Amino acid sequence: NAGVTQTPKFRVLKTGQSMTLLCAQDMNHEYMYWYRQDPGMGLRLIHYSVGEGTTAKGEVPDGYNVSRLKKQNFLLGLESAAPSQTSVYFCASSPTTGGVNTEAFFGQGTRLTVV
Amino acid sequence: AQSVSQHNHHVILSEAASLELGCNYSYGGTVNLFWYVQYPGQHLQLLLKYFSGDPLVKGIKGFEAEFIKSKFSFNLRKPSVQWSDTAEYFCAARPGNLIFGKGTKLSVKP
Numbered sequence: 001n002a003g004v005t006q007t008p009k010f011r012v013l014k015t016g017q018s019m020t021l022l023c024a025q026d027m028n029h030e031y032m033y034w035y036r037q038d039p040g041m042g043l044r045l046i047h048y049s050v051g052e053g054t055t056a057k058g059e060v061p062d063g064y065n066v067s068r069l070k071k072q073n074f075l076l077g078l079e080s081a082a083p084s085q086t087s088v089y090f091c092a093s094s095p096t097t098g099g100v101n102t103e104a105f106f107g108q109g110t111r112l113t114v115v
Numbered sequence: 116a117q118s119v120s121q122h123n124h125h126v127i128l129s130e131a132a133s134l135e136l137g138c139n140y141s142y143g144g145t146v147n148l149f150w151y152v153q154y155p156g157q158h159l160q161l162l163l164k165y166f167s168g169d170p171l172v173k174g175i176k177g178f179e180a181e182f183i184k185s186k187f188s189f190n191l192r193k194p195s196v197q198w199s200d201t202a203e204y205f206c207a208a209r210p211g212n213l214i215f216g217k218g219t220k221l222s223v224k225p
Binding site: 033035040041042043044045048058090092094102103104106107108109 | 121124147149151157158159161164205207212213214215216217218
């Protein structure tokens, strides 16, 4: 039972390069999230999805795009990476949202460095 | 805007000392509350959660938290910390999307 799996685990990009982070969950969850974690800032929501084919902006969406073509996958894209996007990225999934007494399950994180 | 506040940025304790980490949230209605722990270099792990019922919630590794609705608080406690509790602790709240506090680093001296 893999839960939430993120790939890659580490990546170094040059400014201006693009990349895609993949999140896969095998729990048949409807909701998926991308967070970034920065020192002293906690986790901040980038984008989220409430089901296959849907996406929505979170707290810090600028510079990122997402897609949810399949229920089990949620992709986070950086079209033109900037040093300010150096961070640790966490994906999470949840059966539902809206206070229906469920918890979110997190992946192991992707450490991205933009030089 | 909905928010979660953690009062302490960095707490330093000696082994066997008691721990209390503060957390306040700004939601006015029904709320789910969580405490997560992140050990150095690792991902988030759920310590405990509150959905409803008994406001005193017991979690893993001897941690507990008390939900006080009138104070909008969900403080984390442990009677006697160990060196292995050195980690960063995050309070989080929902409904809606899960909103995190900025975290509290706990350093336990052996």
